[in-house]
Amino acid sequence: MNATPSPEVPSGRPADAPSEVPSGVPAGARPDEGSPAGPPGRRRFSGRRTETGNRVELGEVLLEVEDLKKYFPMKTSGLFRRPADPVKAVDGISFRLRKGETLGVVGESGCGKSTAGRTILQLLPPTAGTIRYKGRDITGVTGHDLRMLRLEMQMIFQDPYGSLNPRQTIGSIVGAPFAIQRIDPEGGVKAEVQRLMERVGLNPEHYNRYPHEFSGGQRQRIGIARAIGLRPSLIVCDEPVSALDVSIQAQVVNLLEDIQNDFDLTYVFVAHDLSVVRHISDRVAVMYLGKIMEMADRDELYGDPLHPYTQALLSAVPLPDPRKENKRARILLTGDLPSPINPPSGCVFHTRCPRFREELTEQERKRCVEEVPAQVPLDADHGVACHYAGPAAAPVL
Amino acid sequence: MSIALSVESGERAPGGAVLLSVRDLRVRFPTEDGLVKAVDGLSFDLRQGETLGIVGESGSGKSVTSQAIMGLYRGTRAEISGLISFDGVDLLGLADEDLRRRRGKDVAMVFQDPLSALHPYYTVGNQVVEAYRVHHDTTKAAARQRAIDMLDRVGIPNPAKRIDQYPHEFSGGMRQRAMIAMALVNDPRLVIADEPTTALDVTVQAQILDLLVGLQKEFGSSIIIITHDLGVVAEMANEILVMYAGRAVERGEAEELFYAPEHPYTWGLLQSMPRMDRLRIERLRPIPGNPPSLISPPSGCAFHPRCTFRDDARLGCAQVEPGFEADAPHPVRCLIPRDERTRTFQTQIRPSL
Numbered sequence: 230m231n232a233t234p235s236p237e238v239p240s241g242r243p244a245d246a247p248s249e250v251p252s253g254v255p256a257g258a259r260p261d262e263g264s265p266a267g268p269p270g271r272r273r274f275s276g277r278r279t280e281t282g283n284r285v286e287l288g289e290v291l292l293e294v295e296d297l298k299k300y301f302p303m304k305t306s307g308l309f310r311r312p313a314d315p316v317k318a319v320d321g322i323s324f325r326l327r328k329g330e331t332l333g334v335v336g337e338s339g340c341g342k343s344t345a346g347r348t349i350l351q352l353l354p355p356t357a358g359t360i361r362y363k364g365r366d367i368t369g370v371t372g373h374d375l376r377m378l379r380l381e382m383q384m385i386f387q388d389p390y391g392s393l394n395p396r397q398t399i400g401s402i403v404g405a406p407f408a409i410q411r412i413d414p415e416g417g418v419k420a421e422v423q424r425l426m427e428r429v430g431l432n433p434e435h436y437n438r439y440p441h442e443f444s445g446g447q448r449q450r451i452g453i454a455r456a457i458g459l460r461p462s463l464i465v466c467d468e469p470v471s472a473l474d475v476s477i478q479a480q481v482v483n484l485l486e487d488i489q490n491d492f493d494l495t496y497v498f499v500a501h502d503l504s505v506v507r508h509i510s511d512r513v514a515v516m517y518l519g520k521i522m523e524m525a526d527r528d529e530l531y532g533d534p535l536h537p538y539t540q541a542l543l544s545a546v547p548l549p550d551p552r553k554e555n556k557r558a559r560i561l562l563t564g565d566l567p568s569p570i571n572p573p574s575g576c577v578f579h580t581r582c583p584r585f586r587e588e589l590t591e592q593e594r595k596r597c598v599e600e601v602p603a604q605v606p607l608d609a610d611h612g613v614a615c616h617y618a619g620p621a622a623a624p625v626l
Numbered sequence: 627m628s629i630a631l632s633v634e635s636g637e638r639a640p641g642g643a644v645l646l647s648v649r650d651l652r653v654r655f656p657t658e659d660g661l662v663k664a665v666d667g668l669s670f671d672l673r674q675g676e677t678l679g680i681v682g683e684s685g686s687g688k689s690v691t692s693q694a695i696m697g698l699y700r701g702t703r704a705e706i707s708g709l710i711s712f713d714g715v716d717l718l719g720l721a722d723e724d725l726r727r728r729r730g731k732d733v734a735m736v737f738q739d740p741l742s743a744l745h746p747y748y749t750v751g752n753q754v755v756e757a758y759r760v761h762h763d764t765t766k767a768a769a770r771q772r773a774i775d776m777l778d779r780v781g782i783p784n785p786a787k788r789i790d791q792y793p794h795e796f797s798g799g800m801r802q803r804a805m806i807a808m809a810l811v812n813d814p815r816l817v818i819a820d821e822p823t824t825a826l827d828v829t830v831q832a833q834i835l836d837l838l839v840g841l842q843k844e845f846g847s848s849i850i851i852i853t854h855d856l857g858v859v860a861e862m863a864n865e866i867l868v869m870y871a872g873r874a875v876e877r878g879e880a881e882e883l884f885y886a887p888e889h890p891y892t893w894g895l896l897q898s899m900p901r902m903d904r905l906r907i908e909r910l911r912p913i914p915g916n917p918p919s920l921i922s923p924p925s926g927c928a929f930h931p932r933c934t935f936r937d938d939a940r941l942g943c944a945q946v947e948p949g950f951e952a953d954a955p956h957p958v959r960c961l962i963p964r965d966e967r968t969r970t971f972q973t974q975i976r977p978s979l
Contacts, residue, residue, distance in 0.1 A: 337827040338798075444916055474683040475854060479898035479912035486909065501827065508900035508910065528905055545832035547857030548903050549896065551880050554860050561836065562829045564783075565797045626903040 288328035290364070291495050292349070292463060295323045295607060297358035299341075299348045303570065316569050318344040320519035321358070323607040328462070331489070331496040333510030333527065335503055335542070339566050341519040342499045346465040349497065350382050351375060362463075380410060383456040387468035389448030393440040399426070399451055400436040406458045425454040428491075429484060446477035450484065457488055465497045470505060482509060503546050507531050515539045518569055518577040520604070525611035531626065535611070535618040537584040544625040558623040575599050576616065584617060593617065642674030645848050646695070646816055649952070651708035653687070653694050660921040664690040666872040668708075669952035672865075674815070677842065677849040679863030679880070681856060681895070685917050687872040688852045692818045695850075696735055697725045712816070731761040734809035738821035740801035744793040750777075750804045751789030758811045776807040780837055799830035803837065810841060817842075818850045823858065835861060856899060860884060868892050871918050871928040878956035888958040888967040890935045893975045911978070927961060935962060935970065 300315035319341045326332055334342045347353045349360060351370065360368050367378060386392035393402055403422045407414060414421035423433035429450040440448055449469060456464055469485065470478040482505060489496060500506050506513055507527055514524040515538065523536040534540045541560040548554050562581045567573055573580045579597040589597070596616050605612030653665040665687040672678045680688045693699060695710055697717060710717040712732060717725065737743035745753060754773040755766070762769070770789070777785035780803040793801055802822065809817055819838065823831035835858065842849055851862050859866055859880065866883040868876045868891065876889040887893055894913035900906075915932040918924050926944045930936045936943040941961040950959040960967065 337829060446916065474917075475856075475895060476683065476898045476913035477916070479900075479910035480914075482900070483909050483912060503828065504900040504902040507902050508906055531902065542829060543902070545828040546902055547832075547835070547855070547861040549856035549860050549884065549899060549901075550903070551860045551884055553903065554857075559832060559836070561832060565799060565830075 288330065290325055291328045291330075291362065292326040293359075293361040293607065294325075294349060295359045295361075296321050296604070297323070297345070297348060297360065298356045299344050299353060300356045314570050317519050317572060318569060319348060320569075320572075321604055322514075322516070322519075322521045323604060324514060324521070324524060325607050326463075326495055326497070328495055329489075329493055330512065331498055331510045333506035333513040334497060334499045334516060335501060335506050335513060336516035337542075337566055338501065339569065340516040341569070342501075342516050343467050345516070346384070346467050346497055346499045350384055350465055351378065352384070376410070379406075380459050381461050382463045382465070383459070383461040385449075385452050385456050385464060385466045385469045387471055389445055389452055389472060390440075392452055393448060395440055398437050398439055399431075399443075402440070402451060403454045403458060406455065410459060412459070421458070422454075425458055426451075428457075428488070429454045430480075444477075445473055446481060449473065449481050453481075453484065453488065457492060457494075460492060461494070463495045463497070465499065467499045468501065469498075471500065471502060478505070485509065503531075503543065514605075515542065518567065518572050520577060520614060521612070522578065522605075522615070523611075523613045524605050524609060529611055533620060534625065535613045535620065536615045537582050537621075538578050540621040540625050541583060544621075548626075558625070560621070560625065573598075576602050576614075578615075588622075589617060644671045645674045645713060646672040646850075647709070647711040648691075648695070649709040649711070651691065651694060651710060652706065653690050653699065654705040656703055656705070657921075662920045663872050663923065664920060665694065666923075667950075668869075668872075668874055669950070670867055670874065670877060672816070672848050672850065674848055675842075675846050676864045677851060677862050679859030679866045680850060680852045680869060681854060681859055681866060682869035683854060683917055685871075685920065686869040687920075688869050689820050690872075691869075692735065692820050692850065692852055695818060696733060697729060700725070727761070730757060730814070731812045732814055733816045733818065734812065734814035736802075736805050736809050736817065736819040736822045738824055740798070740805045740825075741793065743805060744801060746793055749790050749792055750796065754789075754804070754808045754811055757808050761812050772811065773807070776811050777804065779841070780804070780807045780810075781833070782807070798826055799833060802826060802830075802834055806834070806837065806841070810845065810847075813845055814847055816848045816850070818852070820852045821854070822851070824853070824855070831858075838862070856884075856895065868895070871923050872920060873928065873959065874950060874952075874957075875929065875959045876957070882956055886968070886971065887975075888956070888964070888971065889929075889960050890933045890962075891929050893971065894932075896979055897975070927959070937962070 297319055298321055299319040300317050302315050303313040322345060324332065334345065336342050344353065348355050351367065355368060359366055362381070370378060400419065400422055403425055404418045407418050407421070423436060426433045426436070431447060431450050431454065440451070443451065466485065470481050473481060486509065488494065498506065498509055510527045512524065513527050513530045515522045515536065517538050523530065523534065523539045530539065531543065534543055541562050544558065544560040560583050564581055567580055575598045579585045585594060585597050600616065602614045602616050605614050649669045651665055651668040655662040655664060668691060670678065680691065682688045694706055695717065699706060700722060706718060708718070744750070751770065751773050754776060755769045758769045758772055774785045774789055777789060782788050782800060782803050796804060823834050826834065838849065839862065851859065853859060863880050866878065866880050867874050868889065870891050876883065876887065876892050883892065887896065897911040898913055900910060913932050918928055918931070924931050926942065926946055927948050930943040933943065938944050943961055946961060948959045948961045951957045958967070
């Protein structure tokens with residue numbers, strides 16, 4: 230279900246403006262942990278741009294995910310082992326990613342966003358659906374093919390404590406991909422690892438140190454160095470900055486953007502922090518109970534959310550601005566996330582939907598309960614999986 | 627206690643008497659590596675019915691402050707000095723038995739992680755009832771009724787049934803509600819909420835914050851909310867205290883802190899946050915460097931190694947320790963003269979926020 234874009238969407242990132250340091254900022258206010266002077270600000274767009282009303286598409290299609298499902302079987306105990314209902318962690322999601330793009334995936338915990346990221350990378354075998362990478366179907370590849378695929382796709386994990394082996398030095402952690410893929414970089418592995426360490430803002434002399442000697446932000450840099458070592462094209466970032474303090478978080482976000490520019494990377498950025506996602510993404514997908522509820526260009530999604538769930542989610546985030554905060558209407562969702570083992574019929578959101586509860590007639594409600602809304606299609610500009618999509622009664626931001 | 631702190635501000639109800647007054651609080655932990663100065667000379671006041679937000683990064687001493695107020699470092703090796711005066715009584719000087727009588731009744735705490743703060747072996751009702759019976763001489767049946775009422779108040783559906791369930795049967799948001807019920811069951815005059823919503827989803831966070839504000843209106847208690855999320859304090863707090871390396875670096879009315887902050891660290895916090903409600907203009911501006919060690923903090927101003935506005939030659943940021951006038955309406959721990967700070971904020975920081 231594509232919503233017709235309104236002509237006056239509050240959008241308009243300065244197109245491709247290498248936005249210079251604003252005049253007011255003192256020189257040296259941003260010795261940004263040694264990053265090279267790339268163009269600040271982002272420059273990749275996909276889908277419809279509102280400035281010209283034209284659809285601008287950059288880059289070839291890198292990844293296509295169609296109707297991807299991941300169910301986890303439940304074991305039942307007892308004498309008769311009958312298969313129980315599976316947990317539908319990801320239940321039919323589709324999207325298309327172009328080279329150099331960042332797709333943000335947001336949602337509450339348990340909505341399946343992390344599982345989706347892992348299934349795309351084939352860390353978990355998908356239950357159904359297709360994943361095409363550079364036009365090739367990679368669903369369920371194994372063995373040699375899978376290993377070759379790992380050269381192209383990497384992952385950055387949330388927990389910088391859990392994802393680094395405490396008994397290995399940084400040198401061997403960052404050098405591991407070379408050893409596994411039996412690649413001998415020019416000048417030797419050690420020189421390459423030290424170059425990577427320098428690139429992500431670590432001191433190359435710390436080559437022989439162990440993870441516990443680093444702070445949370447530095448560990449996340451180690452994880453990033455490991456992920457970019459083999460020059461992949463696609464990186465799935467699973468909550469890469471959630472465990473970090475605000476000031477450190479900003480350093481890591483900037484680093485992720487710099488290396489994206491340098492290496493022409495494509496990101497799937499899974500996070501629950503809606504502010505970070507708006508900052509880093511080109512497009513954003515909102516997930517709820519394993520399904521994509523809404524997907525659109527970031528400024529359109531935040532400026533003109535059409536799905537009641539997106540509206541509720543955005544309105545729930547407190548803004549660091551007391552005057553604005555006092556004027557905002559908050560859409561409170563009642564209750565908790567339903568179980569993904571036994572999701573509600575029809576539209577999975579109807580049990581908590583404020584529009585369902587307050588705005589719809591009995592007849593309309595029947596449709597929500599009985600009929601599953603059409604999935605957000607693969608190539609939607611602004612896709613909404615709702616029978617009664619439309620702007621919120623009051624502005625949510 | 628001391629001088630009235632708040633400046634007149636239009637819509638806000640005038641605060642009551644000063645309920646909690648902390649003066650020159652120091653909490654130190656002796657360790658093998660040296661003395662960790664977790665809180666180093668902290669002073670603030672809190673009035674009846676008001677909300678104080680304490681913000682800072684991890685290791686800034688915000689949680690240690692709250693636990694010191696609760697007296698949770700008694701019997702440990704922590705060295706505590708200073709004055710924590712609650713309604714005129716010095717909590718640090720109280721005998722253990724007297725403090726026990728006040729803890730939970732006058733001052734209650736909501737912890738960050740309800741799964742580890744609730745006992746997994748006892749039912750939720752059991753724990754709420756216990757909190758009540760410690761301070762009230764009532765029958766079990768009356769206490770149970772009180773617990774059911776409380777669970778109902780904090781929005782737990784079907785409380786008569788849920789009261790007999792165990793913490794693992796509750797969802798994250800429900801557990802946090804149960805914790806709040808436990809904290810409020812004795813009508814405390816001060817509630818300390820230490821990162822009460824950090825582990826929760828935004829939709830649940832909104833419910834919990836809403837609940838806290840509603841209950842505060844109803845009971846008239848004061849709240850100290852400790853968080854790293856500036857959005858949460860913007861919503862909750864009348865007054866905000868910014869901590870860095872165990873010290874207060876700036877304190878003021880929420881309005882002032884957000885629209886006329888004066889400390890370079892506060893500027894850095896505001897600048898490094900991505901904003902959800904605006905179009906993206908450029909890259910984030912992180913505060914360079916890492917938080918300092920609390921064992922050997924930097925000389926002079928603790929923030930000077932990361933500060934972009936330091937001026938060693940003129941102000942001696944690396945040698946001179948800036949003071950903090952705890953009784954002023956908007957104290958700032960910075961050597962830069964006030965008018966210069968205000969000017970810098972207006973001309974350089976504000977346009978980029």
